[in-house]
Amino acid sequence: MSIEKRRILTQDEKEQLLQTNKNCYICQSTLEGYEPTEIQFDHIYNYADGYPQENSNFAPVHSSKDERKLNCHKSKGQKSPIQYREELRILKRLEEVKGLGDLCKNAVQSVYTISKDNKTIIINGTTIPLYNQRINNSDNYYFFHEVETKYIENDEQIQLRPLEPKILPLIFNLKSSVQLLPSLGRLDQNSKTIKVFDGQHKAVAQIIGNNRDYIQCIVYVHPKVEELRLVIYWAHTDGVQQKYKKSHIESKLAAIYSQKIDAYRHRIGNEKAPFSEDVILQGESKAKKTQFLLSSIVEEVKSSSDIISNYFAQDKKEQKTKPILWQSLEKLVSIFCNLEPVSEPSESDNNFRTEEIKNFSFILEQIKIYAIDNKWDPNNQEAINHKLSRTYFYKTSFNNWVKALEEAFRFAYSQKVGKKLTGSICYRSEFDSETKSRFSDITKKLFDHPLWVKEFQQNEIAKANVENAVLKIFESEGLDYIYLTKL
Numbered sequence: 001m002s003i004e005k006r007r008i009l010t011q012d013e014k015e016q017l018l019q020t021n022k023n024c025y026i027c028q029s030t031l032e033g034y035e036p037t038e039i040q041f042d043h044i045y046n047y048a049d050g051y052p053q054e055n056s057n058f059a060p061v062h063s064s065k066d067e068r069k070l071n072c073h074k075s076k077g078q079k080s081p082i083q084y085r086e087e088l089r090i091l092k093r094l095e096e097v098k099g100l101g102d103l104c105k106n107a108v109q110s111v112y113t114i115s116k117d118n119k120t121i122i123i124n125g126t127t128i129p130l131y132n133q134r135i136n137n138s139d140n141y142y143f144f145h146e147v148e149t150k151y152i153e154n155d156e157q158i159q160l161r162p163l164e165p166k167i168l169p170l171i172f173n174l175k176s177s178v179q180l181l182p183s184l185g186r187l188d189q190n191s192k193t194i195k196v197f198d199g200q201h202k203a204v205a206q207i208i209g210n211n212r213d214y215i216q217c218i219v220y221v222h223p224k225v226e227e228l229r230l231v232i233y234w235a236h237t238d239g240v241q242q243k244y245k246k247s248h249i250e251s252k253l254a255a256i257y258s259q260k261i262d263a264y265r266h267r268i269g270n271e272k273a274p275f276s277e278d279v280i281l282q283g284e285s286k287a288k289k290t291q292f293l294l295s296s297i298v299e300e301v302k303s304s305s306d307i308i309s310n311y312f313a314q315d316k317k318e319q320k321t322k323p324i325l326w327q328s329l330e331k332l333v334s335i336f337c338n339l340e341p342v343s344e345p346s347e348s349d350n351n352f353r354t355e356e357i358k359n360f361s362f363i364l365e366q367i368k369i370y371a372i373d374n375k376w377d378p379n380n381q382e383a384i385n386h387k388l389s390r391t392y393f394y395k396t397s398f399n400n401w402v403k404a405l406e407e408a409f410r411f412a413y414s415q416k417v418g419k420k421l422t423g424s425i426c427y428r429s430e431f432d433s434e435t436k437s438r439f440s441d442i443t444k445k446l447f448d449h450p451l452w453v454k455e456f457q458q459n460e461i462a463k464a465n466v467e468n469a470v471l472k473i474f475e476s477e478g479l480d481y482i483y484l485t486k487l
């Protein structure tokens with residue numbers, strides 16, 4: 001895509017703009033008292049996105065270097081002025097709002113009649129089907145509707161939570177995505193109003209962010225407040241659905257990543273086309289790129305061996321039977337693998353992703369052989385060997401030896417090739433047999449170090465809650481990469 005060069009405004013054009021715009025486009029306060037050098041003329045829509053460069057797409061913005069004055073141009077950062085102005089509007093609005101109650105103060109009473117057969121309700125002039133959840137011979141009627149905000153108010157009797165800071169991302173999310181679930185309300189028999197008791201955040205987000213006058217709702221008709229309160233309390237405590245496990249999130253991310261690859265291939269019309277990670281992950285934040293690559297490496301290892309499913313605990317419960325914490329897997333990947341997107345196409349000889357999986361799996365295998373096999377025995381918690389294995393995998397202990405192990409591999413590999421190794425250990429041609437045997441010896445030496453079997457050190461490691469405490473033990477016992485690589 002060719003981008004037009006950013007247009008420079010003439011003096012005349014600037015003056016013309018100042019004639020019609022007396023206020024800063026972003027904060028909308030006056031430009032009076034600002035010298036020409038303290039005013040920038042920004043594109044309202046980014047010209048880089050192909051928006052026109054006409055005068056009408058320019059607006060004056062505060063841009064003073066004087067600390068006592070405004071610099072809206074600087075504070076907007078990379079955002080377009082129109083986007084940043086919307087953000088400011090929302091933030092300002094939120095200052096006045098503590099909850100739905102501040103937006104919907106006193107609801108207008110609803111006028112409604114329920115049909116004799118309880119199949120419909122006519123409410124505020126609209127006829128809507130009525131549904132019934134019949135439980136133990138009692139009826140529980142409800143309807144779905146987009147309710148005009150003037151008819152709703154906050155449910156002070158049931159409402160559980162005040163507005164939380166996460167409202168802000170929710171507002172922005174709902175500006176570009178559909179709302180999946182409606183708010184919940186009840187039609188109160190006494191006040192004849194609709195009281196919203198769940199999904200207030202969504203309602204607030206729609207009203208403030210999207211200026212909506214109608215809120216999607218499920219409304220219960222004349223429910224018993226006491227019963228509803230119990231149900232809601234249960235739903236927010238014991239009934240809370242389990243959060244996604246870290247390992248599930250990684251599978252999902254990996255799936256999204258491979259969808260991105262499929263979409264790319266589809267776009268260029270070749271289902272088997274090589275791709276470059278650079279292109280696939282273009283536009284993602286650095287953190288997201290890292291996550292995508294990490295999760296796809298984990299998925300690749302999972303599909304080529306069962307070491308992850310056998311020895312890495314996905315949650316607290318599995319920690320009883322599997323020695324390695326899930327977060328330690330992430331640490332292993334981030335230390336041994338390349339989490340930067342590479343530009344070499346997937347089929348290129350200079351793309352080492354396939355070899356990387358083989359190399360990384362080899363390292364995992366060595367750890368299994370020397371730290372788990374014939375040692376880890378969850379059925380015999382008090383066995384000396386089991387305790388030994390457990391000591392290796394405490395987080396504070398693991399995080400230290402994994403670093404020493406990486407340093408040792410790096411040092412040994414550099415020695416072998418005769419120059420300093422750059423980049424991650426695993427992202428290169430498949431380790432040859434000489435390297436493998438050297439790495440295997442180093443790993444063995446690590447787990448055979450005498451410090452691990454000294455009971456008082458085991459106890460110290462078990463007690464340690466900071467990494468540094470274990471590092472001190474390593475130092476005093478002489479466990480470092482020099483020791484590991486000594487021939």
Ligand SMILES: [Zn+2]
Pocket residue numbers: 024025026027028029061062070071072
């Ligand atoms: Zn301003």
